[in-house]
Amino acid sequence: MESIVKEFLKIPTTCISDVMNGLNNMNPAIKPLEEDYRFAGRAFNVKIPVGDNLAVLKAIREAKSGDVLVIDAKGDLYRAIAGDFIVGMAQTLGISAIVVDGVIRDIKGVKKLNFPVFSRGTSVAASGKAGTGEINIPISCGGTAVNPGDIIVGDADGVVVIPQSEAQAILEKAVDKLKKDEIREKNVAGNVEAIKKYLDDMTSN
Ligand SMILES: O=C([O-])CC(=O)C(=O)O
Numbered sequence: 001m002e003s004i005v006k007e008f009l010k011i012p013t014t015c016i017s018d019v020m021n022g023l024n025n026m027n028p029a030i031k032p033l034e035e036d037y038r039f040a041g042r043a044f045n046v047k048i049p050v051g052d053n054l055a056v057l058k059a060i061r062e063a064k065s066g067d068v069l070v071i072d073a074k075g076d077l078y079r080a081i082a083g084d085f086i087v088g089m090a091q092t093l094g095i096s097a098i099v100v101d102g103v104i105r106d107i108k109g110v111k112k113l114n115f116p117v118f119s120r121g122t123s124v125a126a127s128g129k130a131g132t133g134e135i136n137i138p139i140s141c142g143g144t145a146v147n148p149g150d151i152i153v154g155d156a157d158g159v160v161v162i163p164q165s166e167a168q169a170i171l172e173k174a175v176d177k178l179k180k181d182e183i184r185e186k187n188v189a190g191n192v193e194a195i196k197k198y199l200d201d202m203t204s205n
C-alpha cells in the first residue's frame with residue numbers, strides 16, 4: 001500500500017474531518033455494513049443512472065489493486081447496486097472498499113466476505129444492466145465532490161474525502177490533531193480536578 005494511504009489508515013475519520021473543518025464528509029447516512037470496517041485508498045469513481053449497475057462492472061474491470069470504488073447512485077434506496085456476487089469479485093481483484101450513495105443487497109453474504117462496504121442500507125431489488133453510466137470521472141457522493149485519485153477514508157463514524165492535491169498537508173495536520181486529542185484525553189481521564197480546570201478554562205472569558 002502507498003505510504004500516504006497507510007498513514008491515513010491509522011487516523012480516525014473524526015480527526016481527519018476536524019482538520020478539514022468538516023467540509024469533505026459524506027452524508028452520515030452512508031454507513032459501514034459492520035461497525036469495525038475501516039479502510040483508506042484512492043478513489044475510482046463510478047456514476048450510474050438510477051437502477052442500472054453495468055458501469056460498476058466496468059469499474060471493477062478497470063480499477064487498480066487498492067482502489068476504493070466510489071459510486072454515485074444518486075441516493076437511490078430501492079435498487080441495489082451490488083450484492084455478494086459483485087462485492088466478492090471486487091474483493092478478489094484487490095479493490096480495498098466500496099462506498100455507494102445508494103444501497104446493496106445479499107447482506108448476509110456480503111457480511112461473510114468481511115469486506116468494507118459503506119452504503120445507505122439494503123434493498124431486495126436488483127439493478128438493470130443496460131449500461132449508460134460513466135467511470136473515472138469527477139462525481140458527487142453523499143453530497144461531497146470526489147475526484148478520481150482523491151484519498152477516501154472510512155470507519156465507524158463515516159466517510160471523509162481528502163483532495164489529492166492537499167493530502168500531505170491534511171495528513172500532517174491530522175497527525176498533529178490526533179496527538180493533541182490523545183494528550184487532552186489523558187490529562188482529564190478519571191481526574192475530577194483536571195476536568196474542572198478544563199471546563200473553567202474553556203468557559204470563563
Ligand atoms: O448481480 C447484481 O447486480 C447484484 C447482486 O445480486 C450481486 O452482486 O450478487
Ligand SMILES: [Mg+2]
Nearest residue numbers: 083084085106
Ligand atoms: Mg446477488
